[in-house]
Amino acid sequence: MSTKIDRAFYDIGHLDILAEADTPLHRLDPRAKLLTTAVFVVCVVSFGKYEIAGLLPFFLYPAVVIGLAELPLSFLLRKLLLVSPFVIFIGIFNPWLDREVMVQLGPVGISGGWVSFASLLLRFSLTVGAALLLIATTGFGTICMALEQLGAPRVFTVQLLLLYRYLFVLIAESIRMMRAQSLRSFNAKGRISYRVFLQMLGNLLLRTIDRAQRIHMAMLSRAFTGEIRIVRQFSFGYKEACFLAGFGGLFLCLRLTDLTALLGSLVLGITG
Amino acid sequence: MSHHIVEVKDLKFHYPDQTPALRGVSFQIRHGESVAIVGANGAGKSTLLLHLNGYLTPTDGQVRIGDYQLTPETVREVRRTVGMVFQDPDDQLFMSTVFDDVAFGPLNLGFTPEDVTARVEKALATVGVSHLKNRPPHRLSTGQKRRVAIASVLSMSPDILVMDEPSAGLDPRARTQLIELLKSFEHTKIIATHDLDMVVDLCERTIVMHDGLVSADGPTMEIFSDDKLLAASCLEKPLRMQGCPICRCKG
Numbered sequence: 001m002s003t004k005i006d007r008a009f010y011d012i013g014h015l016d017i018l019a020e021a022d023t024p025l026h027r028l029d030p031r032a033k034l035l036t037t038a039v040f041v042v043c044v045v046s047f048g049k050y051e052i053a054g055l056l057p058f059f060l061y062p063a064v065v066i067g068l069a070e071l072p073l074s075f076l077l078r079k080l081l082l083v084s085p086f087v088i089f090i091g092i093f094n095p096w097l098d099r100e101v102m103v104q105l106g107p108v109g110i111s112g113g114w115v116s117f118a119s120l121l122l123r124f125s126l127t128v129g130a131a132l133l134l135i136a137t138t139g140f141g142t143i144c145m146a147l148e149q150l151g152a153p154r155v156f157t158v159q160l161l162l163l164y165r166y167l168f169v170l171i172a173e174s175i176r177m178m179r180a181q182s183l184r185s186f187n188a189k190g191r192i193s194y195r196v197f198l199q200m201l202g203n204l205l206l207r208t209i210d211r212a213q214r215i216h217m218a219m220l221s222r223a224f225t226g227e228i229r230i231v232r233q234f235s236f237g238y239k240e241a242c243f244l245a246g247f248g249g250l251f252l253c254l255r256l257t258d259l260t261a262l263l264g265s266l267v268l269g270i271t272g
Numbered sequence: 273m274s275h276h277i278v279e280v281k282d283l284k285f286h287y288p289d290q291t292p293a294l295r296g297v298s299f300q301i302r303h304g305e306s307v308a309i310v311g312a313n314g315a316g317k318s319t320l321l322l323h324l325n326g327y328l329t330p331t332d333g334q335v336r337i338g339d340y341q342l343t344p345e346t347v348r349e350v351r352r353t354v355g356m357v358f359q360d361p362d363d364q365l366f367m368s369t370v371f372d373d374v375a376f377g378p379l380n381l382g383f384t385p386e387d388v389t390a391r392v393e394k395a396l397a398t399v400g401v402s403h404l405k406n407r408p409p410h411r412l413s414t415g416q417k418r419r420v421a422i423a424s425v426l427s428m429s430p431d432i433l434v435m436d437e438p439s440a441g442l443d444p445r446a447r448t449q450l451i452e453l454l455k456s457f458e459h460t461k462i463i464a465t466h467d468l469d470m471v472v473d474l475c476e477r478t479i480v481m482h483d484g485l486v487s488a489d490g491p492t493m494e495i496f497s498d499d500k501l502l503a504a505s506c507l508e509k510p511l512r513m514q515g516c517p518i519c520r521c522k523g
Contacts, residue, residue, distance in 0.1 A: 020407075161367070217327050218358055218363050219376075223428070229380065
């Protein structure tokens with residue numbers, strides 16, 4: 001069990017390693033990538049409940065990004081699978097609740113529930129995939145700074161930065177605790193009893209508070225006055241503008257026109 | 273200006289639950305001195321260090337750093353003068369890249385961005401980790417983290433370096449390299465540690481603490497030769513001053 005947690009832990013760190021690569025996409029100003037991702041997510045999410053065909057062309061963007069940034073596809077798919085249970089649980093009842101047949105494929109009638117479930121899964125893969133790609137090409141810390149440059153409240157970005165920084169320390173601490181627990185509990189199943197688990201959780205909270213106090217101390221001894229300052233120069237040049245305008249325009253186009261139907265009718269028109 | 277850069281006079285401190293941690297500590301440290309503070313666990317070393325940068329306020333007694341009596345009004349100036357390196361670098365390095373962390377202090381002190389960048393580059397070069405500039409701290413080794421932690425106070429150009437267990441958790445080579453690095457600094461150094469061999473290398477003077485009091489204060493070699501004092505303070509001679517366990521000869 002703990003080895004699974006260990007692996008998930010190192011996997012999060014792996015996104016950072018990916019973000020350190022040096023490809024044209026990595027070098028792009030983070031604001032351009034952030035805004036493009038935002039347009040992408042809004043376009044994908046704003047489709048109707050039963051939309052499937054309109055969503056498919058959007059897979060072009062992840063494909064291009066993975067290609068340009070030389071990212072490992074299997075790693076990203078694994079990450080996507082890890083989060084997928086949440087969405088599956090949200091959508092799994094659709095087929096039961098919505099039984100009206102929408103599509104007739106020969107003898108098989110596909111209900112609206114199944115269509116909306118499929119659409120939900122597609123939208124999930126696209127949006128979460130886009131977020132993962134953003135982190136893998138930019139790095140979490142840089143995204144926070146881009147957010148701030150774009151006018152997000154400082155309190156919010158600083159919280160995010162500290163959260164990300166100490167996530168690793170917290171996970172490492174929990175792993176050590178779990179390890180200590182499992183080495184001294186001799187039940188064969190390796191399950192933690194409810195009571196022990198609560199105590200461990202309480203202990204972790206106390207350690208976290210102690211750590212927070214020490215961090216505050218370290219901040220104070222470096223003249224901290226309540227505001228975290230960062231020096232960072234970004235340059236939003238013509239490359240960034242082209243990236244944002246190009247992809248943003250494409251997404252809007254895909255959202256507003258039905259490309260699949262257009263292509264279909266074109267092909268049918270030619271053959272017919 | 274007095275020629276003593278650190279002056280602690282009859283310092284007493286009780287924790288809020290009334291546990292006495294310091295029971296009247298006095299000493300003076302001169303410019304450029306390198307002083308070790310040694311003592312058993314719970315002797316009051318860490319509590320003492322936290323008074324030197326004004327994190328804790330004395331229950332009774334005085335702390336003077338340079339020209340400033342430590343009061344709530346002067347605490348900012350004192351913290352600029354005293355660079356504090358904590359025991360666990362994970363506590364000290366809280367920003368998301370090494371550069372931002374080392375820039376944190378200078379930015380708070382109000383230097384211009386160009387000035388800050390120059391200071392960061394210089395501090396990182398001094399401790400030999402310029403190549404780690406853009407890395408996130410959580411992916412560094414302990415030795416690298418320690419160096420970055422030191423750089424993060426050097427960038428504020430403090431006069432005094434206060435360090436809590438700087439050699440803890442380092443492998444032997446990283447430890448030796450750290451000692452060489454600290455030797456090259458001209459700052460006044462105050463080092464709380466259990467690593468008495470490092471004390472022999474770095475500090476000409478040692479203050480022994482026991483039970484919230486200074487039980488001895490003098491030249492390092494003299495103190496470490498006093499078997500009775502060491503035993504009374506729950507300490508042992510540095511390894512290199514003990515006899516060789518293989519050839520059984522006296523060191």
